Amino acid sequence: xxxxxxxxxxxxxxxxxxxxxxxxxxxxxxxxxxxxxxxxxxxxxxxxxxxxxxxxxxxxxxxxxxx
Numbered sequence: 001x002x003x004x005x006x007x008x009x010x011x012x013x014x015x016x017x018x019x020x021x022x023x024x025x026x027x028x029x030x031x032x033x034x035x036x037x038x039x040x041x042x043x044x045x046x047x048x049x050x051x052x053x054x055x056x057x058x059x060x061x062x063x064x065x066x067x
Contacts, residue, residue, distance in 0.1 A: 020047055
């Protein structure tokens, strides 16, 4: 996947598309040729990924520094 492709995805769908794109690229790079129902379930789950999911995976929302 080219940088231009990633930028286009981000511009059109926002950062929540990245986990889905990452999985598809990993499958392509590994030579995957068949898709199972479990694979489709994973794609649906990744397609529903939100910024809240990203924050939770990173350990929670950023905390404002105390002044």
